[in-house]
Amino acid sequence: MRLRALLDTDALGLRLLGGEDELDRSVRGVMTTDLRDPSRYLSGGELVLTGLAWRHSAEDSEPFVRILASAGVAGLAAGEAEQGDIPADLVEACVRNRLPLFAVSEDVAFATITEYVVRQVSGERAGDLAAVVDRHRRLMTSGPAGGGPDVVLDLLTTDLDLHAWVLSPTGRQIAGAGAELDPATSALLAGEHLAATRTGRRGPHRVTLKGTTYSLFPIRNNGRGTAVAAARDVRETVLSDWLLAVEADAGDWPAARLDLLQGVTQLIAVERDRRDAARTVRRRLAQEVLELVQTGAAPAEIAARLRVAAPVLLPGLGSAPHWQVVVAKVEWSQDGGNGSADLDAGPVAQSLLEEILVESDRIAVAHAGDEAIALVPLPSVPSSGEDGVESPAPGLHADALLTAVRDPLSAGLADDGRLTLGVSASVHSAEGLRGALEEARHARRVAAARPGRVCAAGHHELASHVLLLPFVPDDVRRAFTARLLDPLRDYDRRHRAELIPTLEAFLDCDGSWTRCAARLHLHVNTLRYRVGRIEQLTGRDLSRLEDKLDFFLALRMS
Numbered sequence: 001m002r003l004r005a006l007l008d009t010d011a012l013g014l015r016l017l018g019g020e021d022e023l024d025r026s027v028r029g030v031m032t033t034d035l036r037d038p039s040r041y042l043s044g045g046e047l048v049l050t051g052l053a054w055r056h057s058a059e060d061s062e063p064f065v066r067i068l069a070s071a072g073v074a075g076l077a078a079g080e081a082e083q084g085d086i087p088a089d090l091v092e093a094c095v096r097n098r099l100p101l102f103a104v105s106e107d108v109a110f111a112t113i114t115e116y117v118v119r120q121v122s123g124e125r126a127g128d129l130a131a132v133v134d135r136h137r138r139l140m141t142s143g144p145a146g147g148g149p150d151v152v153l154d155l156l157t158t159d160l161d162l163h164a165w166v167l168s169p170t171g172r173q174i175a176g177a178g179a180e181l182d183p184a185t186s187a188l189l190a191g192e193h194l195a196a197t198r199t200g201r202r203g204p205h206r207v208t209l210k211g212t213t214y215s216l217f218p219i220r221n222n223g224r225g226t227a228v229a230a231a232r233d234v235r236e237t238v239l240s241d242w243l244l245a246v247e248a249d250a251g252d253w254p255a256a257r258l259d260l261l262q263g264v265t266q267l268i269a270v271e272r273d274r275r276d277a278a279r280t281v282r283r284r285l286a287q288e289v290l291e292l293v294q295t296g297a298a299p300a301e302i303a304a305r306l307r308v309a310a311p312v313l314l315p316g317l318g319s320a321p322h323w324q325v326v327v328a329k330v331e332w333s334q335d336g337g338n339g340s341a342d343l344d345a346g347p348v349a350q351s352l353l354e355e356i357l358v359e360s361d362r363i364a365v366a367h368a369g370d371e372a373i374a375l376v377p378l379p380s381v382p383s384s385g386e387d388g389v390e391s392p393a394p395g396l397h398a399d400a401l402l403t404a405v406r407d408p409l410s411a412g413l414a415d416d417g418r419l420t421l422g423v424s425a426s427v428h429s430a431e432g433l434r435g436a437l438e439e440a441r442h443a444r445r446v447a448a449a450r451p452g453r454v455c456a457a458g459h460h461e462l463a464s465h466v467l468l469l470p471f472v473p474d475d476v477r478r479a480f481t482a483r484l485l486d487p488l489r490d491y492d493r494r495h496r497a498e499l500i501p502t503l504e505a506f507l508d509c510d511g512s513w514t515r516c517a518a519r520l521h522l523h524v525n526t527l528r529y530r531v532g533r534i535e536q537l538t539g540r541d542l543s544r545l546e547d548k549l550d551f552f553l554a555l556r557m558s
Contacts, residue, residue, distance in 0.1 A: 001026070001027050001117070001120040002023065002024055002025065002026060002027065003022070003023045003024070003025050003027060003047070003074055003075050003100055004023040004024065005120065006027075006047075006075075006077075006102065006113075006117075007023070009116065011112070011116075012108060012112065012113055012116060013104070013105040013107060013108045014077065014102045014103065014104060014105075014108075014113075015102065015103040015105075016100070016101070016102055017086060017091050017094070017101045017102065017103055018091055018094050018095045018099075018100065018101045019075065019094060019095070019098065019099060019100030019101055020100075021098075022075070022098060022099075022100045023100060025074045025075065025100070026045060026074065027045060027046070027047050027074045027075070027117060027120075028044070028045030028046065028074070029043075029045060029046045029047075029117070029118075030046060030047045030048075030049065030113065030114045030117040030118060031046045031047075031048050031049070032048075032049040032050070032110050032114065033048060033049075033050055034050055034051055034052070034053035034054050035054060036054045036060070036063075036064065037067055038067070038068075039067050039070070039071050042068070042071035042072075042073060043071075044071060044072035044073065045072065045073070045074050046073045046074060047073070047074050047075050047076075047077060047113075047117055048068055048073050048075070048076050048077070049077050049079070049104070049110045049113060049114070050076065050077070050078055050079065051078075051079045051081065051082050051110075052078055052079065052082060052083050052086075052087075052090075053082070055083075055087065055090070058087065058089040061087065061089045061090040061092075061093040062089075062093045062096075064093075065090070065093040065094055065096075065097050065099055066093075066097060068097075068099060069097040069098070069099050073099070074100070075099065075100035075101070075102065076094060076099055076100070076101050076102070077101075077102040077103075077104050077113065078090065078101065078102070078103060078104065079104045079106070079110065080103055080104060080105060080106050081104075081106040085103075086101070086103050119254065149166050149174065149175035149267075149268045149271050150175045150176070150177065152264055152267055152268065153165070153166070153175055153176060153177035153264075154177045156177060156246075156264065157177040157178060160257075162246055162247070162248055163177060163178050163246070163247040164176070164177060164244060164245065164246045164247070164264075165177075165180075165181055165186070165244075165245045166219070166242055166243070166244055166245075166268055167181075167186055167189060167190050167193075167242065167243050167244075167245055168190070168242055168355055168358075169190055169194060169238075169239055169240060169241065169242075169243075169352070169355060169408060169409065169412060170187070170190060170355055170356065170404065170405045170408050170409060171183065171186035171187035171188075171189065171190035171191070171408050172186070172355070172358065173186055174242065175268075181245075185209060185210075187407055187408050188209055188407075188408075189207065189209070189214060189216060189243075189245050190243065190408040190411075191407055191408040191410070191411035191412075192205065192207040192216065192411070193205060193216045193218070193243045193245075194238055194239075194408060194409070194411040194412030195411040195412070195414070196216070197218065197234060197238050197241075197412070198234065198235075198238060198411075198412060198414045200234065203216060203217050203218045204216055204217045204246075204250045204258075204261070206249060206250065206251060212247060213247075213248065213249040214245050214246065214247055214248075215245075215246045215248055215249060215250035215251075216243050216244070216245055216246075217243065217244040217245075217246065217261055217262070217264075217265050218241055218242075218243055218244075218265065219241060219242040219243055219244055219265045219268050219269050219272065220237070220241060220265075220269055235332055235348075235417065236344075236348060238412045239330070239348055239351070239352045239409065239412050239413075239419075240348065240351040240352060240355070242268065242269075242272060244261070244264065244265050244268065246261065279354065279365075281312055282312060282313065282363075282364040282365075283350070283364065283365060283366060285309040285312055285313060285364055286313075286364035286365055286366035286373075286374075286375055287366040287367075288305060288309075289302065289305055289306060289309065289364075289366075289375060289433075290366045290368060290373055290375075290437075292305055293433050293434050293437055294368065294434075294437070296434070299429070299430050299431035300430075302430040302431075302433060303429070303430035303431075306430055309364075313362060313364050313375070313377065321377040321378050321379050322377070322378040322395075322426040322427060322428050323375060323376065323377055323378065323426060323427050323428075323432075323433060323436060324376040324378060324395045324396055324423065324424055324425070324426050324427075324436065325373065325374065325375060325376070325423075325424040325433070325436040325437050325439070325440040326353065326357065326373070326374040326376060326396060326401075326421065326422070326423050326424070326440060327371055327372070327373050327374075327421070327422045327437070327440040327441050327443075327444045328349045328352065328353040328356070328371065328372045328373075328374075328419065328420070328421050328422075328444070329345070329349055329370060329371040329372070329419070329420050329444060329448075330345045330348050330349045330352065330370075330413075330417065330418070330419050331345065331370070331417065331418045331420075332345070332416055332417050333416040333417070345370040346367035346368070346369055346370050346371065346372065347367060349367060349370070349371060349372035349419075350365050350366070350367040350372040352372070352409075352419070353365050353372040353374050354374075356401060356404070356405055356421075357374055357376065357396070357401075362376075362377055363375070363376050363377075371441075371444075373437065373440075375433075376395070376396060378394075378395050378426055395425075395426050396423055397423070397458060398421060398422075398423040398443070398447075398456040398457055398458030398460075398461075399456070399458070401421060401423070401456055402421070402454065402455070402456040405454065406452075406453075406454045409453070409454050410452075410453040410454050413453045413454065417453065418448075418453055418454075418455075419453065419454045419455075420444050420447040420448045420454075420455050420456070421444060421447060421454075421455070421456035421457070422439075422440040422441060422442065422443030422444025422445070422446070422447060422456070422457055422458075423440060423443060423456065423457070423458040423459065424436040424437070424439040424440040424443065424458075424459050424479070425439065425459040425460075425479070425483045426483075427479070427482070427483075428486065432479065432482055435478050435479030435482060436479060438479065439459055439479040439480070440459075443457040443458055443459060443461065444457065446461055459479075459480075459483070478557075480554065480557075481554045481557050481558050484538060484540075484550060484551065484554040485500070485554050485555070485558055487537040487538055488500050488503065488534060488537060488538065491533070491537060497530065497533070498530075499530060499533060499534050499537075500555075501520075502516075502520065502527070502530045502531070502534070503531075503534055503551060503555070504555060505519050505520055506527075506531060506542065507548060507551060507552055507555070511542065511543075511548065513527060513528070
């Protein structure tokens, strides 16, 4: 804004005392001070408001005005509330230094002037920024991405002093300007946003955490990069939409600034659509592999399909990996409103599972009916031992997945939704994928039997006594057996070490070292070495009754 605009506003009651030729100066901000030397707080372009408490004699005016002029301030407004008429020595000093001077009536508070200037300056800056955002949107929609959401958020910070972050439904920070939010705050903001969205309230939603107010703007995932009306049922999108968290209270923002932030969310939605499009090929390949696994295709056919898909699913992996399978299911109660029976839960679960597993790059997620299924490759890691046996990299753990997403997603599921997850053990070939899929599904059913809106279970919870239950599928039993015994069989095949016969004899002798060594015609130290190798390869402890029972059942079912 220009200084001249201050005289055109009757509500401010300002009188010009000098500097009529300088009224076209731009005002970039406002500052109130009664310091003798406020230069350290000035950056240029300010309208300085003062109550003249710094002036004790006529000699004080010249130094004060020189400091302001040297700092490049736009003008000076002096209040009449304390000293009455503005001193002539101050007027003369301003004329000499070509600094516009205004008198502020005692009936007008400095806060009124400050509010007016800030509102005008912010509105103009927002308008300039809106034009930048619009140009950026056109660049992103017509050509290569222009830097992604971070560029736009940086504009908000530099031009409007707004700190903002783009968050996923689980609270994962996707983009941000300035310091990162701590994970706990991000999760709380995501949960508050999901809870507010489920109530049907229009955004932005406001929330205060630890004394800081945030305004939460929804970023709709609609496939076109522009915000549209809400879906026929909010539950179709609530678990997949991003949000824009702004560290400010938008409750008293002018319409122009709110429109600007809506434009920013539309621009970020374009980037969201780009990322979703990049997943299309992965989803299709995962769907093809899943259909082969579920229809009982030969392992060789599945392996051939995986080799074809390897450049997309496994970029940069030089060897065939181990695999894990994760199954997710989102269920809504029938009385949740708006015809929940018509909800297509499969795509919702698919999008959500991609978000939950986003840290595990190279994942591919498909959906079958109302459940989503993820194929997670685990690169092989060479053993540090002399035998050179490769083992899978550390895999996903159900408890870790649950901890990361439980609180925010529970808010989005509210009182009528549930998310259940099942995680398989790792398998070393396509031959084991069917068993891994059934194992993950069975683990998910174990999770579904627990209370809570978000539950998960892993293969480690399918204990041996559970496998004795009649409803456990044969594929799950076979997967359990393979997981426990295949490392030993592979080792025996490579080294002729006879670990399987040693294990059978050890269990048959009730864990007696002397009797087992005598039966196998081995020295006790050799037996101890073999049992130690069995424990190392399987991660079990043959001194524990539970592990002995697991081995016993695995051998009987093999």
